Amino acid sequence: MRKIILLLLAVCTVQCLPSYSEEGERPWYLEADASYFSKYVWRGLNIKDDHVFQPSFTLGYKDFSATLFGSMDLTNVSEEALGQDVSYEFTEVDISLDWYHEWEYVTGMGGIVHFVYPNTGERHTTELYAGVTWNTLLSPTVTLYWDVDTVSRSLYTEFSLSHSFEGLWNYNEHTYINLDLTGMLGHGNSEHNNYNYGGD
Numbered sequence: 001m002r003k004i005i006l007l008l009l010a011v012c013t014v015q016c017l018p019s020y021s022e023e024g025e026r027p028w029y030l031e032a033d034a035s036y037f038s039k040y041v042w043r044g045l046n047i048k049d050d051h052v053f054q055p056s057f058t059l060g061y062k063d064f065s066a067t068l069f070g071s072m073d074l075t076n077v078s079e080e081a082l083g084q085d086v087s088y089e090f091t092e093v094d095i096s097l098d099w100y101h102e103w104e105y106v107t108g109m110g111g112i113v114h115f116v117y118p119n120t121g122e123r124h125t126t127e128l129y130a131g132v133t134w135n136t137l138l139s140p141t142v143t144l145y146w147d148v149d150t151v152s153r154s155l156y157t158e159f160s161l162s163h164s165f166e167g168l169w170n171y172n173e174h175t176y177i178n179l180d181l182t183g184m185l186g187h188g189n190s191e192h193n194n195y196n197y198g199g200d
Contacts (some may be wrong), residue, residue, distance in 0.1 A: 050077035069094040125150035156194040
């Protein structure tokens with residue numbers, strides 16, 4: 001039996017570096033994001049059952065970008081499982097190359113993500129992904145992820161709806177707080193579920 005996962009997320013992010021993506025501006029842009037979560041849930045899997053800090057940095061040019069993402073444990077909740085205290089240590093670092101283009105009615109996306117798990121002993125892996133978003137109310141999105149490394153033939157499909165509340169707090173045009181609400185429904189094939197959840 002293949003697992004179907006439903007997640008509801010509320011994410012508050014802080015943007016604090018200038019972005020030059022508006023028409024007429026420079027095609028290069030640089031973004032920084034800093035997020036705090038009371039626990040880290042990924043595709044329905046409780047990766048970290050306590051507080052984490054997740055910064056990311058993105059350098060982009062027109063429809064292409066490169067992103068560095070990290071997840072830092074803020075407590076020693078993983079000490080028993082890992083055999084060491086990883087408080088204030090990064091336990092995940094993701095490096096991604098992405099493509100994104102918006103048309104009138106839909107937005108296309110795709111790329112490659114390399115997952116590294118320092119201080120954990122977990123094997124690294126790499127995924128390809130492609131997706132489409134309909135540019136309408138709640139931005140319905142379908143995204144497919146293929147593992148081409150450690151979990152060969154793993155396939156995960158994600159359906160999502162989202163809405164953003166922009167400008168909850170503004171310090172200036174480049175420093176502000178937004179609130180993003182997202183609901184997701186995920187489906188993994190047997191290879192994906194066996195590796196990540198220990199069953200179909």
